[in-house]
Amino acid sequence: MTFKAAAIQMCSGVDPEVNARTMARLVRDAAAQGASYVQTPEMTGALQRDRAGLRAVLRDEAHDVIVSTASTLAADLGLHLHVGSTAIALSDGKIANRGFLFGPDGNKLCHYDKIHMFDVDLDNGESWRESAAYTPGDTARLVDLPFGVLGFAICYDVRFPELFRRQAIAGAQLMSIPAAFTRQTGEAHWEILLRARAIENGLFVIAAAQAGVHEDGRETYGHSIIIDPWGRILASAGATGEQVVLAEIDIAAVAAARGKIPNLKNGRPFSLENRPQSTPGGVAA
Template sequence: MKTALLQLNVSDDPAANLAVTLAYVREAAEAGAEFILTPGVTNCISTSRVHQNSVLQHEDDDITLAALRGEAKMHGIWLLIGSLALKTADADGRFANRCFLIGPDGTIVARYDKIHMFDVDVSPEETWRESEGYRPGAQAVVATAPFAPIGLTICYDLRFPKLHAALANAGAQILTVPAAFSPVTGAAHWHALLRARAIETGCFVLAPAQTGEHASAHHKTRRTYGHSLVVAPWGEIQMDAGVAPGVYMTDLDMGEVSKARGRVPSLENARPFDGP
């Protein structure tokens, strides 16, 4: 199956970001991609909650979601919107970080809200408290597509192997990890963690990523790591996009899933245990 990962360098302007994303989706579709994936926070990267409140929208009103649904229908493709930052009806005003799988008729096939919040102190100069602005999801999701069941995750979820094992045990053969990874943690852990999740589950792991310095006219800018990856079920890195924004194509042979799981059936061999 011909698949395309979009590597983006979005700003804090959703309308400007949408124009670039649509152009990349069209490029990928015209090149024959049947399944196209965008990275985390496709619509807006901002370090300012005030600015986010001024530009983000609720799901029903979001311009990026509406336009990408239309694009999927126009080209008859499967489209994973890695995630969108969206307003919610929560009393505390926190946003959702929500992934969407869009079918070739433009319908929303599945939604997933990021479960694990990036509340970390990477260094004295780099601290993050994602839970202050975003509320966590609570429901793991395996979406049904004709080419494979897809387990949905987002960014920091990557560090939690039990989630990925649960998705694989529920039938997932593809795990998606759209991201906007920190350059520091990305350089240290991105490749290793993605390979580990593929090896542990015998799944393809598809990880479209944000990259570079993200422009803002309103507040402190942010940098992300890039290196959108496709990891095969045996753990080989099938594609590494490096750091340049663009469209990156690959072919998925879903037969590799059963081959990898047949060689090391770790999902079947897992046993409950007591302690420690």
């Protein structure tokens, strides 16, 4: 089974209405080039560091402009449209970093809430505390699509390989990893992490990214990318600017890669022993 996948690179600003129009234009471009699965980046709807400013434009899922626009686009274009994520207002006053997958009829097939929160202090002075505003998800998801089994992750999730391994063992053939990686961490780790997740699980990775300097002042790494199960880069974007990254995907490559390196089958349970404590004389207690 072969199909054409697209990763949409954006530089989302603070206004969801503007970002929705940009998303629609780029998704239509991808569809015109033959894509039947299109993925947008993390926080497609708005990148806004100011919490009060973000809350002012947030809506619940039923009234979110990105959700409604994506549903309409999927139906109009007859494709699977995956909003990598957008910020959704929850009833308890917190926020979900939520991805959505829509089918060719415009109906929502599933959503995925980012599990791992980006709570870090970088050595360039940047400090991030997603957990202060966002409610983490607690459920990984797989969806059977006509062209393969799709698993979900968002940005910082890529640093937790157990999430990918569990989905691969459960049947995932494609992993979506939309992101808004910082420039500093992206330069160091973006491609390495994505290729590692593809290789160690024998699956395709599709990662649409935010790119460039945003209205709120942050800078994201870009380099949206599609990687095959052997770790080869099929298509990639640059560091800045809107772009549609496309690749022809042959799902048979998953079985071929796993046949050559059957590590998903060869894993074995094991125990972990702590090193024995030493006495002052150097003899193990």
